[in-house]
């Protein structure tokens with residue numbers, strides 16, 4: 001088999017530093033319409049008192065051999081391997097970003113697509129901030145199966161999650177219309193990428209991480225607010241008892 005390993009093929013990987021909210025692949029195919037970080041996020045990032053935002057957990061799900069690991073490897077290691085090696089259960093990567101001068105960690109959970117490892121992978125689906133449903137643009141059935149993978153992951157996550165639909169192997173381009181329709185149907189942001197050439201890979205990860213950061217600040221602010229309201233309510237109840 002023709003083994004191809006490409007390293008540093010002049011793709012601009014950018015940096016892990018983000019000062020402005022990166023654009024979606026297409027403004028038409030995204031449920032996330034904000035053009036910049038929210039005012040709340042910018043204020044929080046500029047505050048004198050530093051805030052801590054926990055890591056972002058992003059799971060990558062989808063059929064076997066569609067290019068999940070290749071996508072992750074291209075971003076994390078700037079490498080592409082033309083040979084296929086099945087993921088056993090699950091792989092894990094950590095990437096550190098600087099967003100609006102705040103440290104932010106992206107955890108990438110690359111799950112196995114093989115049925116045999118499904119139970120292992122599914123046990124890591126919980127408490128996810130981002131679900132990336134991956135499909136192979138040269139294999140239409142992997143797009144249809146993507147919906148099933150997403151439903152299973154959503155069933156195990158009660159809280160709000162960001163959803164992305166990523167088509168791999170853009171270098172072997174095929175029609176994207178069904179993917180765009182699917183992205184609308186599942187309310188996900190659509191990205192076609194190529195791990196072989198690196199096209200859109202860094203842009204996609206920067207966008208994912210920045211959106212997760214923005215939404216994470218909101219969720220954190222909301223839970224702080226709930227915490228304060230709980231205290232106020234409890235104090236109110238105590239006063240009632242005293243009367």
Ligand SMILES: Nc1nc2c(ncn2[C@@H]2O[C@H](COP(=O)(O)OP(=O)(O)OP(=O)(O)O)[C@@H](O)[C@H]2O)c(=O)[nH]1
Pocket residue numbers: 063064065066067068069070071081082083084085086087088111112113114168169170171172193194195196197
């Ligand atoms: N031409 C081309 N081939 C790709 C691309 N991405 C992945 N491949 C090839 O597709 C095959 C499968 O890729 P993997 O990344 O191992 O697939 P996976 O989804 O992680 O597979 P599992 O671990 O079994 O779930 C490998 O032979 C890759 O070289 C791409 O962008 N372009």
